Amino acid sequence: MRKAVIAGNWKMNKTPEEARQLVSDLKPLVKGASCEVVVCVPAVDIAAAREAAKGSNIHIGAQNVHFAKSGAYTGELSAEMLVKSGVEYVIIGHSERRQYFGETDATVNQRVKAAVEAGLKVILCVGEKKEEREASYTDALVEYQTLIALTGLENKQVEQIIIAYEPVWAIGTGLTATDEQANETIGVIRAALARKYGKNVAKKVRIQYGGSMKPSNVKGLMAQPEIDGGLIGGASLKAEDFSAIVNYDAE
Numbered sequence: 286m287r288k289a290v291i292a293g294n295w296k297m298n299k300t301p302e303e304a305r306q307l308v309s310d311l312k313p314l315v316k317g318a319s320c321e322v323v324v325c326v327p328a329v330d331i332a333a334a335r336e337a338a339k340g341s342n343i344h345i346g347a348q349n350v351h352f353a354k355s356g357a358y359t360g361e362l363s364a365e366m367l368v369k370s371g372v373e374y375v376i377i378g379h380s381e382r383r384q385y386f387g388e389t390d391a392t393v394n395q396r397v398k399a400a401v402e403a404g405l406k407v408i409l410c411v412g413e414k415k416e417e418r419e420a421s422y423t424d425a426l427v428e429y430q431t432l433i434a435l436t437g438l439e440n441k442q443v444e445q446i447i448i449a450y451e452p453v454w455a456i457g458t459g460l461t462a463t464d465e466q467a468n469e470t471i472g473v474i475r476a477a478l479a480r481k482y483g484k485n486v487a488k489k490v491r492i493q494y495g496g497s498m499k500p501s502n503v504k505g506l507m508a509q510p511e512i513d514g515g516l517i518g519g520a521s522l523k524a525e526d527f528s529a530i531v532n533y534d535a536e
């Protein structure tokens with residue numbers, strides 16, 4: 286059985302003081318959760334979020350990482366810097382990074398390798414745009430994005446990767462993939478992993494759904510057999526909504 290993992294992606298929201306407040310508010314609300322709980326915060330919020338999360342089941346993640354160990358890369362952060370700051374998880378290849386900051390499948394792969402080597406838990410994002418779905422390219426695209434991002438990893442490392450299937454047309458739009466669409470595409474990703482790394486590896490990899498996930502649709506999505514969690518944007522910014530998602534299986 287794969288343990289579900291629900292992660293908030295705060296994107297470019299929250300000052301350190303607001304981060305401290307949100308994590309403090311979340312603590313009592315998520316403490317009985319059966320899933321792994323992660324908040325991926327802006328770099329400047331890491332210290333405050335970590336401090337506020339002390340003694341709780343809330344894990345801290347970052348939203349990107351550079352692939353070099355150090356050097357002349359103005360504005361970037363290395364995997365070691367994140368680890369030493371108390372970060373455990375890192376989102377890599379988010380569609381907003383690909384779309385607005387020119388990230389490519391090749392640099393996503395380099396980032397994944399650097400993060401894994403440093404001991405970070407990677408949340409690798411893949412997903413198709415609206416026109417790609419309409420042209421029936423979804424399966425081929427997510428398969429390609431996934432396998433190229435994992436190039437060079439050992440089976441043992443692949444098992445530890447968390448993949449977030451985030452259809453770009455569902456991000457921040459209020460549109461959600463149907464439970465069946467999300468399950469089907471996540472199944473395609475798992476089948477690709479099985480072909481490349483074997484069934485035993487594929488069945489261990491946790492694959493989240495992301496894209497307008499919220500308290501009202503989390504139950505249906507999480508009831509799907511292939512879906513192992515969620516990557517939550519907008520609804521992760523409010524303690525009430527995020528905790529309702531995290532507690533999707535509570536009575």
Ligand code: 13P
Pocket residue numbers: 294379451455456457458459495496497498516517518519520
């Ligand atoms: P929304 O939940 O706001 O659609 O964002 C999803 C997302 O991009 C998480 O990484």
